[in-house]
Amino acid sequence: MEKLKERIQQAWQNLKAQEAEGAKAQELYAQTVWPLLLDLWRQEPQVYPLRETFEVSIHTLGTSPEATTLAALGLGASEIYVLHTSESRRYLEPLQRDLGHSIYPIEIDKSDVTKLYQAVGEQVRKHPGKKIALDLTSGTKAMSAGMAAAGYFLQRVHPELRVVYVDNDAFDPVLRKPVAGTEKLILLRNPHEVLGDLDEHLAQEFYGAREFGKAADRYQVLRRKTGQGHFEVYATLCEMYQRWYSLDFEGASSNAQRLFNFLTQDAYRNHPLARHAQRLKEQKEGLEAIVALLQSQRFGEPKGVLWLAASLLQLGDERKDRQPVLAALYFYRALELVLQYRLAKHGRDGDKPNLSPEEQTHLRQSLANWLDKDLERIRPIEKLGLLESIALLRFLADPALIEFSENELRGYQGMLQSRNKSLLVHGLEVSKKGDLDRLREFSRKLYKNTREEAGSHPTVEPVSLL
């Protein structure tokens, strides 16, 4: 082999010594240098970083068929497709002769990136599971551009695919050929994969769609692929919101702590998320308050209740257009939670209300009034549902409930009563749009009154990634 390489060098030097130019030089090259090069590549193609075996190769073909010949020899595929133009059609014959192998020609327009891209995609899809190489060495820049764009993208679905081209260590400007023997077939790396930009784009799309779990997965993949730590910071943020939105507050709180540790490290002081440090700190403290509330199981803690109610309202708001049944569930629970908090402030508990005879009478009267029923049809009250809690709080002159008129409350009663009939609770009903809006309005009002009283302003909205 070394001997063959020496002969190639020798032939090249002889050619250069003749100082031929133009057609004459091309002819000499074809007669003396090219046959030796072919010999070398048939026996031992020069492939970097490592030779691989391909089953299918697809090539663009312009006016330099030699490079395509070398690429096809280097790839060694049994099925060879050549995308040629009307001008380069005449090189198909010599290409087949030099390869000693038939090829499948596909004519394309040399300037139409899209058509070429489409043709490549079609061929790739026709060979599922096979090892395919795309060679963009020859042809116009538009052809190579289309080939590259197609190849790098298709690699996501066909990870075995390779984009390749024939490079050289030295180019002779007079002959306009690579210095013989310096040609090499290079299997290119995929910049999307190396830099992970497509994965980052997907992660951001998932984040925007509130699919925090999927976004976190992508960022973890990015962290592994690129070795870049800043992706892990994003992954932690996504995991925090994923758990928060799933009502796993303990998990979310530990992610919040971890995120905070990252952002206070020198390495991440300039991380894009550092802009949101203040909001993230508040959210971390809010999560801690919710965790404390769930641990104590006592409804009287304002900070925990407000952050939890804000979380439920946020979840409801995000679901109200596309998942109204779930949204209703979150709004009902937020509403009830605020009522439970207010009852606790008065030292009362909806499950064991310990009603005085006076309270019992007042509650039954209120219910009779709102439901438009005779008093005797209202049974003695043992536990407090939504309506009963509201009635008791008004009787206790609770500031958050006193502002509503009897008329207003009568307007809410249908919606307040129908919770148990919901498809997700015990019934077969799907809340109507109007009911959902009323429910949202009422729960937001109660929440707002309570928030202002406590002087706390939870913001559950996830921070922006951009």
Add this chain to the structure above:
Amino acid sequence: MEKLKERIQQAWQNLKAQEAEGAKAQELYAQTVWPLLLDLWRQEPQVYPLRETFEVSIHTLGTSPEATTLAALGLGASEIYVLHTSESRRYLEPLQRDLGHSIYPIEIDKSDVTKLYQAVGEQVRKHPGKKIALDLTSGTKAMSAGMAAAGYFLQRVHPELRVVYVDNDAFDPVLRKPVAGTEKLILLRNPHEVLGDLDEHLAQEFYGAREFGKAADRYQVLRRKTGQGHFEVYATLCEMYQRWYSLDFEGASSNAQRLFNFLTQDAYRNHPLARHAQRLKEQKEGLEAIVALLQSQRFGEPKGVLWLAASLLQLGDERKDRQPVLAALYFYRALELVLQYRLAKHGRDGDKPNLSPEEQTHLRQSLANWLDKDLERIRPIEKLGLLESIALLRFLADPALIEFSENELRGYQGMLQSRNKSLLVHGLEVSKKGDLDRLREFSRKLYKNTREEAGSHPTVEPVSLL
């Protein structure tokens, strides 16, 4: 202008008439043809399809600086970045001279696609909001490939970005130059956008993540961008599942009908979804049965109940790892629904159970036994919760419940009792993993017994897109 074009033609013909080759010909070209071409492009660059104004242009530079000069003149940007190699550095000077404008050079490796891709990305990100063109005319194929891959991808985030190159209508193989006057700057279309493959990829990712609404949005965008009707069929499928998963069964059912109409049209007989016609037909009929159930509000309809329970179980299964609180809610409801159906089969109703004294005694005894309490501490039963329903059905020798041992039921009681304490119902508890598994197991068993009795086999699992 026409006169200038004529002079260029004349100069080219003169050059060709001299039959010069190699260096001599290049020199003549530089002296006679090139100054006229420069004149033409300074005054009226030849741009296709239409001239646009750019603020920033980024060029690869190889050993053909003339094309880069024409590209820069055609783009007319005030900021010009040139990615050159160590070999092409010597062309920076003539490039600036011909342009009459300073340029900003960036040295790169001619074979490193990734570095070039990264350099382009950096420059683009440094100029947010500006109109940027990427010119891939000159340089190695690896450089053009990196430029194209970067440009087409970055266009998603920077839609104003254009990928361009200088093409020609005729190329002279002896001079290895475009026939003078046939050069043109082409603003390339983005194949990803034309074919929509990146959007389709995103749609499929969203579908896989069960974000059917987002997937539907993407398919609608694809339909508009590409004008291809088959994307609308996918959009309809996604909308069907989106509504189904949101418990909007009426909406889902009308989408199912629409999907079916598509798939029976001649135009879509070969649509990839046609493979799933049988499953989709069953799902359509299942949705219709659920709609009928919700309209009748009667729990005794086996088909509607089974499809609804299957839907709730499917939702629970998909959420059990990442959203256990929601999963528990779906499982509880599925379990309760099956119990409601079985009670209805016996002509009973959990809200008005009309228990005989014998039943009343039996139920209280069962509860005392399962809850390990004294009988006198169990209050008379007015409504049937989960435990009471199970006890009554066993007393009625219901075949779906008879198989469980008392011991087994005692194991389930904690989980069955805790529904009301859930964070999403009335309490502050988050179901434990073990409880969730037990709940899932029990609801699946009851569902399975009922399904086999009815001989119906609902499959809610969305069809595969690939």
